Amino acid sequence: MGCKSETQGERLKKYILTRLAALIPILLIVSFFTFLLLNLLPGNPVDAICNVGCTAAGHAQLTRELGLNKPILTRYVLYLKHALEGNLGNSYTTDQTVGQALAQRLPITLELMFLSQVFALIVAVPLAIFSSLRPDSRFDRLSSSFSFGLLSLPTFVIGTFLVLAFAVKIHLFPATGYVNLTANLGENLKSLVLPVITLGIGSIAVYHRVLRSDLIATLQEDHITMAKAKGLSTRYIMLRHALRPSTITFVTLAALNVGSLITGAFVVEVIFQLPGIGLLTITSIEQSDYLVVQGIVLVTTVGFVLINLLADILTAVIDPRIRRARV
Amino acid sequence: MTDVRNGPLLDVKSLRTYFQTSRGTVRAVDDVSFTLESGSTIGIVGESGSGKTVLSRSVMRMLPKAGVIHDGAVLFEGNDITQYSNEQLRGIWGAKIGLVSQDPMTSLNPVVKIGRQITESIRHHLSIDKAQAKEMAISILKSVSMPEPERRFSAYPHELSGGLRQRVTIAIALACGPKLLIADEPTTALDVTVQAQILDLLSKLQRERNMGMILITHDLGVVADRCDEIAVMYAGKIVEKAPTKVLFSNMKMRYTQALIESIPRLSAPSHVPLRSIEGRPPDLVGTPAGCRFAPRCHFADERCRTQEPPLMRAESENHLFACWNPVGGMVPPPKEVISRLGITPIREDSILRSN
Amino acid sequence: MKTKLGISFWLSLGWMVLVILAALLANVLPLPNPNASLVAAPNLGPSIHHLLGTDPNGRDVLSRVIFGSRVSLVVGFGSIALGLLLGGVTGILAGYYGKSVDFLFNSLAMIFLAYPPLILVLALVTFKGHSLWVITIAIGIVGSPLIFRIVRSATQSVAQREYVAASRAIGAPTWRVLAKEVFPNVAMTLVAFIFIAVGVAILAEAALSFLGQSVAAPTATWGNMINDGTNDLAQNPILWLWPSLALFFTILSINIIADRLRVRFGVRDSFI
Numbered sequence: 045m046g047c048k049s050e051t052q053g054e055r056l057k058k059y060i061l062t063r064l065a066a067l068i069p070i071l072l073i074v075s076f077f078t079f080l081l082l083n084l085l086p087g088n089p090v091d092a093i094c095n096v097g098c099t100a101a102g103h104a105q106l107t108r109e110l111g112l113n114k115p116i117l118t119r120y121v122l123y124l125k126h127a128l129e130g131n132l133g134n135s136y137t138t139d140q141t142v143g144q145a146l147a148q149r150l151p152i153t154l155e156l157m158f159l160s161q162v163f164a165l166i167v168a169v170p171l172a173i174f175s176s177l178r179p180d181s182r183f184d185r186l187s188s189s190f191s192f193g194l195l196s197l198p199t200f201v202i203g204t205f206l207v208l209a210f211a212v213k214i215h216l217f218p219a220t221g222y223v224n225l226t227a228n229l230g231e232n233l234k235s236l237v238l239p240v241i242t243l244g245i246g247s248i249a250v251y252h253r254v255l256r257s258d259l260i261a262t263l264q265e266d267h268i269t270m271a272k273a274k275g276l277s278t279r280y281i282m283l284r285h286a287l288r289p290s291t292i293t294f295v296t297l298a299a300l301n302v303g304s305l306i307t308g309a310f311v312v313e314v315i316f317q318l319p320g321i322g323l324l325t326i327t328s329i330e331q332s333d334y335l336v337v338q339g340i341v342l343v344t345t346v347g348f349v350l351i352n353l354l355a356d357i358l359t360a361v362i363d364p365r366i367r368r369a370r371v
Numbered sequence: 372m373t374d375v376r377n378g379p380l381l382d383v384k385s386l387r388t389y390f391q392t393s394r395g396t397v398r399a400v401d402d403v404s405f406t407l408e409s410g411s412t413i414g415i416v417g418e419s420g421s422g423k424t425v426l427s428r429s430v431m432r433m434l435p436k437a438g439v440i441h442d443g444a445v446l447f448e449g450n451d452i453t454q455y456s457n458e459q460l461r462g463i464w465g466a467k468i469g470l471v472s473q474d475p476m477t478s479l480n481p482v483v484k485i486g487r488q489i490t491e492s493i494r495h496h497l498s499i500d501k502a503q504a505k506e507m508a509i510s511i512l513k514s515v516s517m518p519e520p521e522r523r524f525s526a527y528p529h530e531l532s533g534g535l536r537q538r539v540t541i542a543i544a545l546a547c548g549p550k551l552l553i554a555d556e557p558t559t560a561l562d563v564t565v566q567a568q569i570l571d572l573l574s575k576l577q578r579e580r581n582m583g584m585i586l587i588t589h590d591l592g593v594v595a596d597r598c599d600e601i602a603v604m605y606a607g608k609i610v611e612k613a614p615t616k617v618l619f620s621n622m623k624m625r626y627t628q629a630l631i632e633s634i635p636r637l638s639a640p641s642h643v644p645l646r647s648i649e650g651r652p653p654d655l656v657g658t659p660a661g662c663r664f665a666p667r668c669h670f671a672d673e674r675c676r677t678q679e680p681p682l683m684r685a686e687s688e689n690h691l692f693a694c695w696n697p698v699g700g701m702v703p704p705p706k707e708v709i710s711r712l713g714i715t716p717i718r719e720d721s722i723l724r725s726n
Numbered sequence: 727m728k729t730k731l732g733i734s735f736w737l738s739l740g741w742m743v744l745v746i747l748a749a750l751l752a753n754v755l756p757l758p759n760p761n762a763s764l765v766a767a768p769n770l771g772p773s774i775h776h777l778l779g780t781d782p783n784g785r786d787v788l789s790r791v792i793f794g795s796r797v798s799l800v801v802g803f804g805s806i807a808l809g810l811l812l813g814g815v816t817g818i819l820a821g822y823y824g825k826s827v828d829f830l831f832n833s834l835a836m837i838f839l840a841y842p843p844l845i846l847v848l849a850l851v852t853f854k855g856h857s858l859w860v861i862t863i864a865i866g867i868v869g870s871p872l873i874f875r876i877v878r879s880a881t882q883s884v885a886q887r888e889y890v891a892a893s894r895a896i897g898a899p900t901w902r903v904l905a906k907e908v909f910p911n912v913a914m915t916l917v918a919f920i921f922i923a924v925g926v927a928i929l930a931e932a933a934l935s936f937l938g939q940s941v942a943a944p945t946a947t948w949g950n951m952i953n954d955g956t957n958d959l960a961q962n963p964i965l966w967l968w969p970s971l972a973l974f975f976t977i978l979s980i981n982i983i984a985d986r987l988r989v990r991f992g993v994r995d996s997f998i
Contacts, residue, residue, distance in 0.1 A: 074840045082849060192985075196978035198929055200936045200949070201970040204956045212959050266477040272433060273472075274465035274492040274543065284491070285480050292482075307844040311933055315956065326937055329852045341841075341849050348842045363482055364527040 059360050063353060070349060075127075078341050079120045082334075127342065133335035137328075142339035145324060150343070152222065153320035157309050159240045161298070164247035171252050173282060176259035187252065194249035199308045203242040203315040210238060220317040239316045243308045250301055251294070258293045262286045292363045299355030302348060378449060380583040381407040381430070381551060386443035388422075388429045395656040396440075399425040401607040403443075405600075409550065412577060412584040414594030414615070416630065417604035420652045423587045424473075426604070427553050430585070431468055432460050448550065466496040468551045469544030471573070474560040475536035479528040486524035489543050496547045511542045515572060534565035538572070545576065552577060552584045558593065570597055592634045595619065600689070603627050606653050606663040609682070613690040623685055623692035626664045662695065670696045735986040738979035745976055749795045757789040761944045769962045778968050782958050787965065790946035791972050797940070797947040798976065801862050802928035806873075806920060808866030809927075813873030814916075820874070821881025822908060832878070835871035843868050847930065848939060856942045861934065865927050876919055877912060884911045914991055921984035925977050932973055948973045 107113055114122075126132070132142035140148075175184040210216045217238050223231040262268065263286055271281045310322030317323065321340060328336040388400040399422045407413050417423045428434050430445055432452055444451045447468070452460065464470075472478045479488060489508040493499065499507075505524065512520035515538040528536055537557065544552060554573055558566040574597050577584045588594055594601055595615065602612040603626065611624035622628055629648045650667040653659065662680050665671040672695070680693040748755070758765040764784035765776075772779045778787035813835075820828040838846070850864040884890060890907045898906075934940040935949025943950060948969040955966025 070840065073837060077837050078841075078849075082853065192981065193978065196925075196974055196981050198932055198936075198970075198973060198977075200933065200952055200956075201966075201974065204952060204959075204966050204970070207956065208959055208963060212963070266472055266474060267480040269433070270470065270472060270478045270540065270543065271480070272464065273431070273468075273470035274495065274546075275461040275463070276465070276491065276495055277461065280491075280495075285483065288482050289480070303843050306842040307930070307933055310844060311936060314937055325848065326939070329848065329939065337849070337852060341845050344845050345841050349840050364529065 056360060060357050063356060067349070067353060071346060074345055074349060075124060075342060076120055078338070078345060079123060080116070082338050082341065132339040132342070135328075135333050135336050137331045137333045142336050145336060146321070146339060146343055149319060149321045149324045151225070152318055153309055153313070153322060155225065156236060156239055156243060156312065156318065156320060157305055159236060160243035160305070160309075161247060163240050163244035164251055167244070168248045168251035168255060169287075171248075172255035172259055173287075175252070175256045176263060176286075177278075177282075179260050184256075188256065191249040191252045194245060195253070197245075199242060199246055199311045200315060202245050203238070203312060206238050206242055207315065222316075222318045236318075239312045239318055242315070243305070243312045246308055247301060247305065251297065254293060254297050255290055258290045259286055262289055288362070292359055295355050295358050295362065299352050302351050306344065306348070378446070379406040380409045380448065381585075382444075382446040383430060384444040384446070386426070386429055386445065387441065388425055388434065389440040391438045391440065392656070397655045398607050398658060399655055400429050403604075403607075403609050405602055405609065405612060407551070407583045407585065409583050410578070410581040411599040412574070412586055412597060414598035414601040415585060415587045415604055416589065416591050416594060416601060418589055418648075418652050420655075421604045422607040422655070423589075423604050424555055427470075427555050427585060427587055431464065431470065431553065433464070462496075465492045465549075466547045467549050468553065469547075469549035471537075471540050471544045471552065471554040471557045473556040475533055475540050476560060478540050479536055481528055483527075484524075485526050485528060485531075485539055488539070489524075489546050492543060492546045508542070508546065511546055512539075514576070515539075515542045515545070517542070533561050534569065537561060537565075537569050541569075541573065541576070545580070548580070550582060552582050553587070554584060555587045556589065557586075559589070566593070573597075590634075591630050603630065606658060607655055608663065608693070609691075610664065610694070611692040612682075613685070613687070613692075617685075617687050617690050621685070621687065621690070623690075623697035624664075624694045625668050625670050625696065625698065627692075628698050662693070672696065731986050731990065734982050738982040741975055741979045742983070745795055745972075746799065748792045749799050752789075752792050752796065755792070757792065758786040760785065760789040760793040760946050762786075769958075769965075779962075779965075781954065781965055782961060787968055790951060791948070791968050794946040794948045794951055794969060795972065795976075797858065797935075797945065798928045798931060798973070800858060801865060801931040802924045804862040805864075805866035805869060805927045805931075806923045808863060809869035809873045809923065810920070812866070813870035813875075814877050817874040817877025818881050818904060818908060818912065821878040822885050822904060824882075828878070831874065835874045838868070838871040839875075841868075843930070844933070847934065851934070851939055856940065858941050861931060861940050865930050869923060869927060873923065877916065880912045880915045881908060884908050887911075918984045918988035918991060921980050921987065925980040925984070928973075928980070929977060 112119070130143055132146070134141050135145055138145070171187050175187055178184060211218060218235055221235055223235045225232045268281060268285060271285045276284075309320065310325065312318070313320045313322035314326060321344065325337065325340050327333075328340070383403060383405050386400055386403045387398075390397040390399055401422075403426060405413060415423050415426065425434070429441070432445070432455065434441075441453060443453070445453050447463070452463065455463075479485070486505065486508055489511065490501070490504040493504045493507055494501070497504075509520045509524055512523060517523055517535065517538050523531070523535075523539075528539070531539065541557075552573070557573060558569050561569060570593065573584070573586070576582075586594055586598055591601075598615050600612065600614050601618050602609045603618075603624065604610070605626050611618065611622065611627045613622075618627065619631070622631065626648075633647055648667060653663055653666065659666070659676075661674075661676040661678055662668070662671065665675040668675065675695050678695070680695050682691045682693050684690070685692055685697075762785065765786050766780050766784055768780055768782050768784040770776055770780040776786050776788065778791065781787055781790070816831045816835075820831040846868050847864045850867065851860060854860045854864070885908060890903060893903050893907055931940055931947070932949035932952075935947040936953045938950065938953065940949060941947055951969035952966050952973075955962070955969070958965055
């Protein structure tokens, strides 16, 4: 029996507020841990910045400049205070602040990741639907084996192959370079075709496999038989009754996939020389631009935590049972 | 479709449904025939695995096409629906034939509101607008005695108890005013206390709306006073079929006898062990020659094991049975059943003599 | 019912045995030094002397592919062994004892899991250096919270079963219950997962190599060979293909072995 004092909407609101409140300690712990990790590791950033010919005096001065002689907790509080004011420090190698660098690079990576997921969904969902309507048919077996194979294919192998096929051999799309979204939308999308396909293919395999087995399981459930017994069409049943519970699986899965998507995006940015966060990370590491690396770790981690939280909330919105179970 | 027709609401003729599996052909429904008039109820009784659920799906033609062999005819309102296309079938499912399934915990979509699960059928078949459909759905919820129907309309299934959920599935089945209601073990998954309520509700609605109803169950006690006629299924075949009173007072088939003996009797002294039927129903792949019940039957002889008994006519009207060594006398049904049906009990020692 | 492992399983196992043997015997095999330049003319096609040809520096590609497998295998198996040591032991303890032990380890795992995996590996590698051991340890550390979560939930379900409760009830010492009752059952569900994890670790190392953040050049790794190959697409368009094929068949074999074992042990397919 339903709980009489609260409506569904109120319960959902309460759930979201609880989760948001829990976010603050999580972010504090994670940011402190990041700080600790990067500061307590035996590899000293000063060593990393200092070249081989660094004198002891220069070493000490750099340590003072970076504030590394203060106790760790003080440094963390200071860093956090500055971070909350939007100040993540300055890059050693460029005249940009870390905040500026991130603001410039982040949209490119996000656009790449977003478009790749759209592409993956457009391909994977119909494949999964057709597979699940006739499990074990020739189409199903072929597409399932294909997905299984794709799972074993690293992003950079796919990317290299696509560059060779479409950029080197037939000059259809540019191999490298990026045109800004605001400068020219058409050219922007054209410059992203190969990167988006490269990054999306890995997700297609994951989504197809999981959605397929999820749909097959759902289609065997009693409530689908009942929907059939109402005389509803296969199309309606698929869209309204079978796919909807699977969106829960999908949201959970997509959130889990973000980790490997970030890895993939970094690799894709290097292959196609897209000036996103990934390329920034690699160049910053190569140039020992320590504060930039720290800023990237902090921002991507916070973003990652937020995406997982968003996925949880979205799941609660779609699945009415969860609100009750978790609150 | 015009309703000018002769003959019964439903006429099932030599229906066969075989599944082709890697182990061989499973003869799940094997030459089953029965008829059902509007306003009457037939009970189909059998152990799990006897083919009763497949029978209900075969009557609706709701089975997959691949790997399934169909034979026989299902005349619904005079039309043979085994010849129907998928499109035609979808026109009668939900509209003219309603299905109430076994487990209300799984037969409702957990992420779709109850109201929508009722109105989608109404709007699909009757092409009326959203507001009217909602009104109709709420009045149907009222007719299945759902407390607070307006509020329940926008609730999710998990917010309701099992008994209330089964009322929802009944409401869904009734939404478009079907002529035939198929209830497949409608109370098996429910608490004992709720079972009677749901069965009474089904019987009441069936009478009020003059529907034909197929009530499928493994529990002969359940159908005893709620069916006009009872068909006992064993291993894919009907082994005995008779009007309810006749079946209880004059059963012929040894399996029916065993089923009736296994109904728990409240009137029996405590600590009397329940009689159960030894052994298990046969594998439906490569069923043995002879009577399919023979391996578990105490009365089986050589003929039972080699020659399959056909459905034979008993002395009373509409009573068919398949048994070479039929029950000569009468096995006393439980007192509860006797009193509910108003059968004159006979003395128990007469049976002992007849055996 | 026993399911057959199938021909694909045995082919995959055969490939893995071949790769492991080649990696072990690389020094004994009649191969040129993988890092020696100009053992022949640059950018040669496949020939009898150099089965996979040479790269733009005139290095023998077959030799580099075989020596490159060493990095993949050491990181793949080494990091997961470390992950099992860290995540497996804590997972069994947390799952078996529950309460504060569970809370402590689980909170720690959740902190690690809050990081995107690559970011954490890059952070560790950047500040600790690019040696084979650092890479192995970094990937092992990043993988351990995932292993912890899986071992923990497997242990929780095993610990609730009657026979475990029974041996606790008759007063068997804890270490004995863990070793004799809990561990064998958890190991059953883990076997398939471990293989997948090794595959993921090998892929992670390859991605890191491709990004130039793994073992430093000139040591050959499949990832940095592919990266080199992409820079030479114009002169030598098939150079990237050999390490790519080696990597693909290795990961495919591991995935097939894992999948067949999963079916054999009746473990549910989950999205790992």
